Amino acid sequence: MRSWLPEGVSTYSGSIDHMFYMILWVTGIGFIVTEVVLFAFAFMYRSRPGRRATYTHGNSKLEIIWTVVPAAFFVFLGFMSQNVWSSIKGHVPHTDEEVTVTASQFNWEIRYKGKDGAFDTPDDVVTSNDMRLPVDVPVKIRLRSKDVIHSFFLPQFRLKQDAVPGLTIEVWLQATRTGEFEIACAELCGFGHYSMRGVLTVLKPEEYRTWLSEQEAGVTAAQAGQGAPAPAAAEAKAPPA
Amino acid sequence: MSEHKLPFIRRYIFSTDHKVIGIQFMFVSLLFMVVGGLLAMMVRWQLAYPDRAMPLGTLFPESVMPEGHIGPEVYNALFTMHGSIMIFLVIIPMLTGAFGNFLIPLMIGARDMAFPKLNMLSFWVALPGGIIMASSFFVDAGPAATGWTAYPPLSAVPDYTGVTLGQTLWIVAVLIVGTGSIMGAVNYITTIVNMRAPGMHFFRLPLSLWALFITAILQLMATPVLASALGMLLFDRTLGTHFFAPAGGGQVLLWQHLFWFYSHPAVYIMILPAMGFASDILATFARKPVFGYKAMVFSLVGIAGLGFIVWGHHMFQSGMNPALGTAFMLSTMVIAVPSAIKVFNWLGTLWRGSIHFTTPMLHAMSFVSMFIIGGLSGIFMASTPVDIFIHDTYFIVAHLHYVLFGGSMFGIFAAITYWFPKMFGRTMNEAVGKVHFVLTYILFNLTFFPMHMLGMGGHMRRIYDPTQYEFLKPLQPINIFITQSALLLGAVQVLFMANFLLSLFLGRKAERNPWRANTLEWAAPSPPPHGNFERIPTVYRGPYEYSSPESSEDYLPQDQPPAHAPVPSRPPAMSPARA
Numbered sequence: 124m125r126s127w128l129p130e131g132v133s134t135y136s137g138s139i140d141h142m143f144y145m146i147l148w149v150t151g152i153g154f155i156v157t158e159v160v161l162f163a164f165a166f167m168y169r170s171r172p173g174r175r176a177t178y179t180h181g182n183s184k185l186e187i188i189w190t191v192v193p194a195a196f197f198v199f200l201g202f203m204s205q206n207v208w209s210s211i212k213g214h215v216p217h218t219d220e221e222v223t224v225t226a227s228q229f230n231w232e233i234r235y236k237g238k239d240g241a242f243d244t245p246d247d248v249v250t251s252n253d254m255r256l257p258v259d260v261p262v263k264i265r266l267r268s269k270d271v272i273h274s275f276f277l278p279q280f281r282l283k284q285d286a287v288p289g290l291t292i293e294v295w296l297q298a299t300r301t302g303e304f305e306i307a308c309a310e311l312c313g314f315g316h317y318s319m320r321g322v323l324t325v326l327k328p329e330e331y332r333t334w335l336s337e338q339e340a341g342v343t344a345a346q347a348g349q350g351a352p353a354p355a356a357a358e359a360k361a362p363p364a
Numbered sequence: 365m366s367e368h369k370l371p372f373i374r375r376y377i378f379s380t381d382h383k384v385i386g387i388q389f390m391f392v393s394l395l396f397m398v399v400g401g402l403l404a405m406m407v408r409w410q411l412a413y414p415d416r417a418m419p420l421g422t423l424f425p426e427s428v429m430p431e432g433h434i435g436p437e438v439y440n441a442l443f444t445m446h447g448s449i450m451i452f453l454v455i456i457p458m459l460t461g462a463f464g465n466f467l468i469p470l471m472i473g474a475r476d477m478a479f480p481k482l483n484m485l486s487f488w489v490a491l492p493g494g495i496i497m498a499s500s501f502f503v504d505a506g507p508a509a510t511g512w513t514a515y516p517p518l519s520a521v522p523d524y525t526g527v528t529l530g531q532t533l534w535i536v537a538v539l540i541v542g543t544g545s546i547m548g549a550v551n552y553i554t555t556i557v558n559m560r561a562p563g564m565h566f567f568r569l570p571l572s573l574w575a576l577f578i579t580a581i582l583q584l585m586a587t588p589v590l591a592s593a594l595g596m597l598l599f600d601r602t603l604g605t606h607f608f609a610p611a612g613g614g615q616v617l618l619w620q621h622l623f624w625f626y627s628h629p630a631v632y633i634m635i636l637p638a639m640g641f642a643s644d645i646l647a648t649f650a651r652k653p654v655f656g657y658k659a660m661v662f663s664l665v666g667i668a669g670l671g672f673i674v675w676g677h678h679m680f681q682s683g684m685n686p687a688l689g690t691a692f693m694l695s696t697m698v699i700a701v702p703s704a705i706k707v708f709n710w711l712g713t714l715w716r717g718s719i720h721f722t723t724p725m726l727h728a729m730s731f732v733s734m735f736i737i738g739g740l741s742g743i744f745m746a747s748t749p750v751d752i753f754i755h756d757t758y759f760i761v762a763h764l765h766y767v768l769f770g771g772s773m774f775g776i777f778a779a780i781t782y783w784f785p786k787m788f789g790r791t792m793n794e795a796v797g798k799v800h801f802v803l804t805y806i807l808f809n810l811t812f813f814p815m816h817m818l819g820m821g822g823h824m825r826r827i828y829d830p831t832q833y834e835f836l837k838p839l840q841p842i843n844i845f846i847t848q849s850a851l852l853l854g855a856v857q858v859l860f861m862a863n864f865l866l867s868l869f870l871g872r873k874a875e876r877n878p879w880r881a882n883t884l885e886w887a888a889p890s891p892p893p894h895g896n897f898e899r900i901p902t903v904y905r906g907p908y909e910y911s912s913p914e915s916s917e918d919y920l921p922q923d924q925p926p927a928h929a930p931v932p933s934r935p936p937a938m939s940p941a942r943a
């Protein structure tokens with residue numbers, strides 16, 4: 124059977140998928156058992172001449188069993204889920220790699236600190252819909268929005284987080300392989316919602332360093348040339364009008 | 365009973381008769397169902413064939429659909445209005461407005477509602493709400509396009525969507541419809557508490573009535589919260605307030621908390637009545653008492669109570685504190701237990717029954733069968749880490765259609781085919797009914813089951829053109845398959861509509877109790893006259909005495925005196941009006 128879930132490429136995608144498949148197994152069994160019982164009863168107890176339905180109002184023992192068994196499963200599932208949830212959301216790992224992603228209609232602005240090591244300064248490296256990150260190191264992503272709610276969705280990383288105007292929300296990821304992956308917007312944000320696509324390129328750390336220094340140099344050169352801050356836009360995938 | 369003296373307009377238009385009001389709600393809901401269904405077909409066309417002009421698209425004005433193509437703004441309006449109409453103008457008014465009105469007085473053995481004028485008002489408030497919603501199609505810049513959830517700032521600032529008056533009309537319409545349902549709820553609660561026939565204890569109420577009772581309490585408690593949220597949104601749009609605008613000190617997430625505080629209970633408003641109807645119909649046609657009646661009642665109460673503390677499961681990825689996510693996950697896990705209990709008891713009801721496969725029974729059984737799938741898919745989303753991936757994907761769309769179409773709609777089909785003879789004094793065609801059932805059951809699953817696979821593939825909901833994304837391209841054949849199934853599913857609903865409309869005039873005349881059922885509505889003539897009963901019935905037993913050893917028949921109506929008639933154990937609190 125093919126896997127319907129996309130390939131997982133973050134350190135936590137495996138644990139999310141594992142939860143998914145575990146729930147799929149248990150609910151799958153529950154599904155088959157209840158549906159088979161339903162169809163079997165429909166067949167076995169179809170009305171036939173001379174047969175009368177059994178007169179019963181229920182059975183307390185059965186009620187207790189089918190209350191306790193699902194309840195026990197749900198408690199178990201709650202604990203399992205909580206483990207995974209807190210491992211992803213409970214903390215952001217300590218890391219020097221930070222980017223700020225600012226969503227706006229219908230575009231992802233990706234911002235790196237630049238040479239001075241601080242965000243929102245003139246030497247920031249800013250790209251549009253083009254995000255590059257190093258493989259195998261944790262990266263902190265600060266999510267913001269300029270206008271409406273968007274949702275930063277990296278399907279292969281199992282990462283999804285709304286970007287909310289007025290809030291800065293921190294999420295993190297650690298890529299497990301290099302390659303190009305799509306960034307999607309998952310929250311309806313207006314007519315261009317469907318086209319709010321970006322690309323995340325995961326690079327080897329050396330390649331990433333080289334790329335980033337080039338960008339930083341570009342910013343410096345532009346500033347020197349114009350005497351004014353001008354964010355270097357890497358070849359942006361223009362959002363459709 | 366001055367029925368014959370009333371002029372036409374008082375009898376059929378501004379009527380205070382609960383049955384007429386119920387039927388008015390039913391007709392209006394059916395009409396909106398057609399509109400909502402057609403919108404869905406258009407949405408599906410776009411998803412399967414994003415580059416192709418829609419068939420008949422050229423019938424629309426060129427400004428709306430250039431050369432018959434659906435544009436992204438129009439697409440957003442289509443699914444927004446589809447969802448809003450189906451929820452606010454079809455399912456809720458059908459379940460509570462139509463069946464709540466029609467069934468409550470009849471099933472408790474009363475002549476009418478406690479407040480007949482208020483009842484009339486509830487319809488005449490709801491209808492303009494519906495008309496305002498519909499009129500927004502015709503205003504400049506089109507109708508609302510922010511989803512049925514209308515999250516601000518998108519819904520609060522016209523510039524973000526380009527939609528101006530349409531969104532404002534949407535807010536006003538939902539506000540008005542909500543006001544109507546609060547009026548209805550007050551009436552239902554009062555009527556059930558005060559006007560039960562002699563002998564009708566609470567634990568002799570059929571589950572349909574328990575469900576409608578609990579639903580009315582939910583409506584009464586939750587709808588005002590929605591109303592206040594809508595008021596704030598309206599002020600943000602029109603008066604320049606900043607409740608939801610961070611620039612003015614507002615809070616974006618506040619809307620989601622208020623909206624879901626209403627809308628999670630509202631999803632139960634949309635399913636509990638159907639659960640009640642299914643329970644009654646299963647018992648009638650299995651010729652067997654409902655298994656675990658009290659467990660059924662307590663799980664209804666449990667679902668309703670817990671339903672107020674799970675709203676945050678819609679907000680796991682919203683930026684709400686993750687620790688709150690944990691709390692909402694746990695409460696959501698708990699609320700799944702009563703749903704499971706109900707499923708087991710429905711299966712128990714069928715166990716060793718004597719099942720008659722009438723059209724209403726088939727719909728009620730498929731209600732159970734489909735609700736199982738919807739309930740189980742809810743568990744995936746309740747698990748916070750799994751929800752990270754499937755939130756806002758087609759997995760959610762699959763879930764909500766399994767519960768709302770598979771559940772509520774099949775419940776509505778079951779209820780319409782079951783009570784039709786009582787409502788209109790005529791019988792719907794069984795053969796057509798069964799063909800409609802089989803086709804709907806199959807096509808429904810072909811349409812909605814594959815959406816789980818789309819969701820697992822990461823397919824976002826509410827996107828105009830999935831082929832924009834590389835990772836979604838391999839899924840496009842599924843989208844096409846779904847659309848083909850959906851178009852057929854839509855088409856076979858013509859069978860239902862035709863059966864319904866023709867049977868109103870041509871159906872075989874129905875007798876008083878065609879299904880040989882126990883509950884009190886069947887003790888009244890078909891259709892019941894103004895005032896319902898010739899004589900107020902006295903209730904001697906619970907609603908589910910099917911195949912009881914006490915009787916040689918396989919049913920024993922609630923009002924049939926026992927061999928040695930005892931005095932009814934509890935007099936009604938209020939003597940029935942207008943006897």
Ligand code: HEM
Nearest residue numbers: 631634635677678700703739742743745746755756764767
């Ligand atoms: C076992 C019971 C159920 C559980 C555990 C459950 C759980 C959930 C969860 C966690 C979500 C949010 C998912 C997300 O957006 O990421 C959701 C969405 C939804 N549920 Fe359920 N649910 C259950 C039953 C129902 C029922 C009975 C109905 C309605 C009749 C319903 C209607 C909906 C709807 C309409 C949405 C989508 C709302 C939207 O975003 O547009 N659910 N459910």
Ligand SMILES: [Cu+2]
Nearest residue numbers: 273308312319
């Ligand atoms: Cu967006």
Ligand SMILES: [Cu+2]
Nearest residue numbers: 628631675678
């Ligand atoms: Cu909910």
